[in-house]
Amino acid sequence: MEEQSRPDKDLSEEIAPSFIRPPGLEFAMGVALFAVVLMVFFLVQSGIFIHGVVQHSPDLVKDGFSLSLLSDPLMEERMNDLVFNGDLVGQEAFWSGLVCTLLILITVHFWKREQMSLFLGLRLPSLKQIGIWLGVFLLLGLVIEGIARFNPAFQTDFMKQVIGSTTNMTMLYLGVGVLAPVFEEFLLRGLLFGSIRHLMDEHATVAITAGVFTLMHMQYDWTVMLLVLPMGVVLGYSRSRSGSIWVPIMLHMLNNVVTVVAP
Numbered sequence: 054m055e056e057q058s059r060p061d062k063d064l065s066e067e068i069a070p071s072f073i074r075p076p077g078l079e080f081a082m083g084v085a086l087f088a089v090v091l092m093v094f095f096l097v098q099s100g101i102f103i104h105g106v107v108q109h110s111p112d113l114v115k116d117g118f119s120l121s122l123l124s125d126p127l128m129e130e131r132m133n134d135l136v137f138n139g140d141l142v143g144q145e146a147f148w149s150g151l152v153c154t155l156l157i158l159i160t161v162h163f164w165k166r167e168q169m170s171l172f173l174g175l176r177l178p179s180l181k182q183i184g185i186w187l188g189v190f191l192l193l194g195l196v197i198e199g200i201a202r203f204n205p206a207f208q209t210d211f212m213k214q215v216i217g218s219t220t221n222m223t224m225l226y227l228g229v230g231v232l233a234p235v236f237e238e239f240l241l242r243g244l245l246f247g248s249i250r251h252l253m254d255e256h257a258t259v260a261i262t263a264g265v266f267t268l269m270h271m272q273y274d275w276t277v278m279l280l281v282l283p284m285g286v287v288l289g290y291s292r293s294r295s296g297s298i299w300v301p302i303m304l305h306m307l308n309n310v311v312t313v314v315a316p
Contacts, residue, residue: 082164098149106131142228150235172247177297193283206276230309234305234306235302238301245262258289260286266284291304
């Protein structure tokens with residue numbers, strides 16, 4: 054278990070002997086794959102959202118759906134009304150998370166082969182590492198909650214709108230509580246983290262992945278995003294110091310489930 058929980062600060066040195074390609078090229082390939090996965094993610098989410106809006110707008114598609122309908126002012130208004138609809142948010146998170154997580158696992162398997170487990174951090178963490186980072190994450194959560202309670206600028210009603218408009222809490226829990234954290238961690242603390250580590254040290258890698266993590270939550274106001282950033286930092290170091298992606302996945306899932314239960 055000690056080997057499983059050992060920090061991956063020497064990741065680049067461990068995996069370098071098995072690579073034929075230079076680290077710079079490996080980094081570029083990883084970033085390119087990251088961009089492709091992100092594009093697929095947005096395409097899947099957009100497709101599910103548009104399909105959901107069409108289902109909720111029979112009056113606008115009585116003559117059939119066409120791409121020109123997307124520029125119709127009434128359709129645009131309907132899309133704005135449903136952007137935080139709980140049923141659509143749950144479906145978007147579930148299917149985009151499932152499709153893109155599988156895409157990452159399949160492509161990285163063919164890219165890294167026997168180094169896939171090390172690259173993505175698939176090793177199992179020790180109970181000690183889980184306990185340590187759970188404590189750190191809960192402490193951070195209390196600090197963030199305290200800041201939000203005493204300063205309205207750091208509050209958001211995003212999840213209240215989502216939960217208040219859903220008719221399928223099961224899909225919301227699966228999508229937002231399970232699949233979204235799994236996908237985001239495999240994308241950021243898996244694919245992007247492993248790619249950056251070919252060229253940069255632990256701290257720079259954690260900083261970059263935390264920054265991207267924050268930018269991926271632009272549904273919130275910038276003040277709330279300031280609270281998302283330290284979460285990204287803790288998730289990054291939990292991945293690095295435990296050597297396992299399962300630690301940030303568990304922490305991220307805990308955060309999202311609590312957010313759905315008590316927005």
